[in-house]
Structures are given as structure tokens and as C-alpha cells.
Amino acid sequence: MPFRDSSQTAKPKTPSLRPLSSSYRPEGGGVTRVILFLLKSIVGLLASLGLLVVVLALVGLFAWRDLAETFGEAEPVAALPDNMVVEIDLAPGVTERRRGGFPPAFDGPWLLPELIAAIEDAADDPAVDGLLLRLGVGEINMAQVQEIRAALQRFRETEKFALGFAESFGEAGDATLHYYLGTALDEVWLQPSGNLGLNGFLLEQPYMRRALAEIGIEGRFGQREDYKGAVDPLIRDAMAPEVRRNLDALLESWADQVAGAIAERQELELTAARRLIDRGPYLAEAAVEAGLVDRLGYLDEFYAYGTRFSERVDFARYLAERELPELPDEAPQIALVYGLGPVMLGHEDGGAFSDPAMTSGRLVAALNEAKDDPEVRAVIFRIDSPGGSAVASDAIWRAVGQVREAGKPVIVSMGGVAASGGYYVAAGADRILALPGTVTGSIGVVSGKFVLSGLWQELEVNWDRVQAGANAGYWSPNRDFTNSQWQKLQDGLDAVYEDFLGVVAEGRGLEVEAVRAVAGGRVFTGADALESGLVDALGGLSAAVDAAKEVAGIDPTTKVRLLEYPKEPPFRRFLRDLAGLQTDAVALARLAQVVDRLEPVLRMMGAFEPQSGQLRTTPLLER
Numbered sequence: 001m002p003f004r005d006s007s008q009t010a011k012p013k014t015p016s017l018r019p020l021s022s023s024y025r026p027e028g029g030g031v032t033r034v035i036l037f038l039l040k041s042i043v044g045l046l047a048s049l050g051l052l053v054v055v056l057a058l059v060g061l062f063a064w065r066d067l068a069e070t071f072g073e074a075e076p077v078a079a080l081p082d083n084m085v086v087e088i089d090l091a092p093g094v095t096e097r098r099r100g101g102f103p104p105a106f107d108g109p110w111l112l113p114e115l116i117a118a119i120e121d122a123a124d125d126p127a128v129d130g131l132l133l134r135l136g137v138g139e140i141n142m143a144q145v146q147e148i149r150a151a152l153q154r155f156r157e158t159e160k161f162a163l164g165f166a167e168s169f170g171e172a173g174d175a176t177l178h179y180y181l182g183t184a185l186d187e188v189w190l191q192p193s194g195n196l197g198l199n200g201f202l203l204e205q206p207y208m209r210r211a212l213a214e215i216g217i218e219g220r221f222g223q224r225e226d227y228k229g230a231v232d233p234l235i236r237d238a239m240a241p242e243v244r245r246n247l248d249a250l251l252e253s254w255a256d257q258v259a260g261a262i263a264e265r266q267e268l269e270l271t272a273a274r275r276l277i278d279r280g281p282y283l284a285e286a287a288v289e290a291g292l293v294d295r296l297g298y299l300d301e302f303y304a305y306g307t308r309f310s311e312r313v314d315f316a317r318y319l320a321e322r323e324l325p326e327l328p329d330e331a332p333q334i335a336l337v338y339g340l341g342p343v344m345l346g347h348e349d350g351g352a353f354s355d356p357a358m359t360s361g362r363l364v365a366a367l368n369e370a371k372d373d374p375e376v377r378a379v380i381f382r383i384d385s386p387g388g389s390a391v392a393s394d395a396i397w398r399a400v401g402q403v404r405e406a407g408k409p410v411i412v413s414m415g416g417v418a419a420s421g422g423y424y425v426a427a428g429a430d431r432i433l434a435l436p437g438t439v440t441g442s443i444g445v446v447s448g449k450f451v452l453s454g455l456w457q458e459l460e461v462n463w464d465r466v467q468a469g470a471n472a473g474y475w476s477p478n479r480d481f482t483n484s485q486w487q488k489l490q491d492g493l494d495a496v497y498e499d500f501l502g503v504v505a506e507g508r509g510l511e512v513e514a515v516r517a518v519a520g521g522r523v524f525t526g527a528d529a530l531e532s533g534l535v536d537a538l539g540g541l542s543a544a545v546d547a548a549k550e551v552a553g554i555d556p557t558t559k560v561r562l563l564e565y566p567k568e569p570p571f572r573r574f575l576r577d578l579a580g581l582q583t584d585a586v587a588l589a590r591l592a593q594v595v596d597r598l599e600p601v602l603r604m605m606g607a608f609e610p611q612s613g614q615l616r617t618t619p620l621l622e623r
Helices: 042-049 051-062 064-072 112-124 142-156 175-182 209-214 241-266 270-278 284-289 299-306 315-321 360-372 390-405 453-458 483-508 512-518 526-532 541-552 570-579 585-605
Strands: 084-089 128-134 161-166 187-190 218-224 311-314 333-340 376-385 410-419 431-434 439-441 445-451 523-525 561-565
Touching (some): 084 112, 084 315, 112 128, 112 142, 112 315, 112 541, 128 142, 128 299, 142 161, 142 241, 142 410, 161 175, 209 218, 241 270, 241 523, 311 315, 333 541, 360 376, 360 390, 376 541, 376 561, 390 410, 390 483, 445 483, 483 512
Parallel strands (some): 084 128, 084 311, 128 161, 161 187, 333 561, 376 410, 410 431
Antiparallel strands (some): 218 445, 439 523
């Protein structure tokens, strides 16, 4: 269900969240063609070239650009200046975690923990006078904006300045979210020809029941309960009244959060700030008149104003070259486990060239590794997932409980979405933290299948069968459920739903009926979920570190070592991803951005035929 254009109080600064790795954003253009093959088999390369040669070749490949720049310059790279302003360009977007262990030598979005930690370091760095933010372009979600806003507010509390510039809000990014981030700054600049698309939030989706019926396809799905509208677009002609009320409340909560930031910045009443949103979009002059934008100017003028007394330094350079205080060897260790993407059975996390997945095998192994590591004092479980397999969710929930049984607290930190199975896996944690804009809840279940018999009749295709077992065709799309099969489906939905209610009630210390009152498939923002008792507090990763120290009995002023689990070395993970890579169309499209660096090596190695992709089916029971 796509959220289309809409576009906290800040926690005390904590020095404990350290960046997990450095980030590097090389310059350079794309390529006009896609190489059909990356590497067919690492094993084959190891056999023919030898391990040492391959390792040296790949390491050299990652450093290719850096070496080229180094040998192309006569002078060494200068140290960071004594007085600087750091420029953060959000055009690459923001992500929770890099895919597949790729090193930071390739272009890509900023890693959220790195971004926040570096802003906090800049607040303590006497050489940094201020921040310049390039807004208006780049993919970012509501929760990410709120985490970055909190870091910027902590930065400004040190009496340093932070300025923002956008050519336009809304032409190449979500206008409302980018402007929302700008409300945390001292000034917002806008190019005179730009506009401010401060429109609010819109959710719309197609309902395809009649279109599917026209071609002989019928959706046969059951759900618990009325607010669980995940399959409604396939089996209804419009939103169910319950779903409409629920989604109205969700978007109203988001709009109030943005309006609250505008009201605080301009010292307005909330209703007046909501009227400003309702009057959007704005031309540049009108945005200034409304007090939403502080100055009109071009980028060179913005740079000249922001760097009057300091040198401008790119954020990638600052991220890589800033001095990090060394943690003492005895610093307490906290494990960070990521659960990103749909919940699925399996062991891989999506790899380097595909979307992330919260696979039960990988998550259980990571949680067990943290549980068994004597150095780990607590676990932060970072979740950004819309849910998925009920069985996989249950396996992950069990592993969370086992970590707690071992005497190690588990703190859940919710990102953009932690709903359905993404909430189920969090329910047994010691504490649950969400951002005010996190989409969470959706305590419900849905299951069923498409029936294609009408389609085959239209196409004059006759399916015949043999079977052993009265219900061997239970999930066959070529015929409807029998009455007894449909009843089995309903029984399964009831059992999974009641289990979901029980798990939440036990984890949250509530009566089952109290959970039932806020369940039914409803989704909440984090702010509303706090009022409903589904989360314990509002905050991001920094707040989760504070909570982990508190529950684990670690002094709040103590610096901790935050390490990602499982502790598979990134280079080994990179090799594993390459070994299992299948070059389907999606993977090829994602490879295009790095082909210019790989092409010389590939040309020497020759090309192989691509392998065909694989088709996955969705889980039968989904939370």
C-alpha cells in the first residue's frame, strides 16, 4: 500500500551510538549498458586463480577509484580544517542498512546510524561551526526524518547553526517530509524558481475485484478482523468503512506531527499550522510570506552565506576522516540485530542485489549468537518490516524470548514500519520504542488464494489432475476451496489470531480482551501506539541505546560498544552474495550503477550466460 506525496521532544544527547562503518560516495556518471554477467561462481575463480589473487583483485577493485585519485594528484589529501561547516546532501537517500555487506566504495544512500552518529560527533567537534543540509531530493521516510530531526535539534542545542537549502520541495522528493526535516533548522532557503509542495499526505490504491473478475480470477481470502485490509484491493471495489476510518486516523496523526513542528517553529497554534498545510502548495514568494521559508536564493548564495567564516566540507569526507574517540577495551557491548523487510522462512537476508528480507533462520541465528556471546550485555532489535509468514514470525519471537531467558534484555527499536508480523516479533521484548511516525500494530492475520478456474475457462484451457489425499489440492489455484477446506482455513485463521492476541497480551502485560480492543488489524502511528499501550516510549536508535543501558544496569554515562550481529565479516558476506548471485532483470538493473567499476575486470575475465530467475510464492498464513 504505497504512501504518496505528501508532500518529540529531543532526547538528551548520547555519545554511545557509534557508526557501524564509514561511508564513501564517489563521483562519476552511470553507464549506458548493463553487463549480463557479474561473476558466475566464486568457487571457480578460487580454483583457477587462487584465493590470494582473487582477494587482492577484489580489494583492488574496491579501492580503484581511491587509488586513481591518489596517483592522479601530486599533493596528499589535506587534513580537515580547523573551522568548517559540514554539508549533508540527502539526494542519495537514507537507508537502515547496506545490502549484502557491500563496502562503502559504491554510490548509495546514507546509512541512518552513521548519519545520526556523525551529526552527534559534529556537535561535540570544536572544529565544526555548523551544518548545511541539501533538501528536496532523496528517498526518506517519516520515521527517518524524525530520527534525523532529533539529532539536528541536539546539534543546535550546542549553539551551533544548521541551515537548509532546496532548489524545490516536491519536484524530486517527498515535499512534506523534506520540509518537515527543514523545520529543525535555523533557516530554510529556497531557490527563487522553486516551490514548496507542502500538501500533506495522500494514500490511494486501486481496487481490482471487478477487473480480475472480468478475466476470470477470483480472490478467496479470509482475514481477522475488519481492519485487516491487506487483501481488500483484490476482493473489494472500495475501502471498507473500518479500513477508511483507520487510515484516516493514521494520516491525521502524521499531519498533526508535521503541523506541530511548523507550529513550534513559527510559534503558532496547531490549527493555524494545519491551515498552512491545507493552503499548499506554495510558490517561492508565497512560501516566504507565509513564514515557511526564510530566504530565497541560489545555491552559490547559500554557500557564500553559510561559509562566511568557515570552510565547507562534504559530509562523506567528514564521515571518513573525523577523529573518533577510542572506546576502552572494557566498554560494555550491546548487540544490534536488524530485522528488515518481509518476514519469511529461510536463511538469507536478501543479498547484495535484492531487497532485504527478515528471514527466520538468519534472525534466529543472529539472536542466538548474541545470546551466547558472554561479552554482550543487551540486544537492540531494529525492526522495519510490514510482516509476513506467521510461522517465521513465531520462530523469531521464540528466539527473542530465549535471549531474555538467558538474562539479557532485548530492546526493540522500530523504524518506518513494524506491523503485523513485524509487531509480533517485537511483542516479547523488554521494551519497545517507536518513532512518532512509525506505522505499527496491525494485529491480525490473512490467508487464502486466487482461483483461476474462470480464467482457464475463458482461455479454453482444461486442467486435469490425479491426486493422493483428499485435500492435496487445498492450495491449487485451479479450483475453489470445498466447504470443508474453507472451514479449515477459517479454523486456521482463528487459531493464529488468538495466538497473536495471547503473545501480545503476555508481552505487554495486558489482558487478552484489552489487546483485542486495539487489534482487529488496526494500524497506528507510533504516537498513537504509545497511547494504546503497544509501545513503551518514543525515540530512535540513540534512545534505544539509552534504554538498553538502563535495563542492563549500565551507568547511563558509560560509553558502550554497539556491534551488529551476526558478526559475519562484510567481505565474506560479499563473496557469499556474489557466489549465489542470479542475474535476473532486477539484479541487472541494480548492477548498472557499479558496472563502470567492474567492467575492466569483467572484460579480462570474459562473459558467461546469465541464469534464469526463480519464482517465490507468498506465505500461506500471513501476519
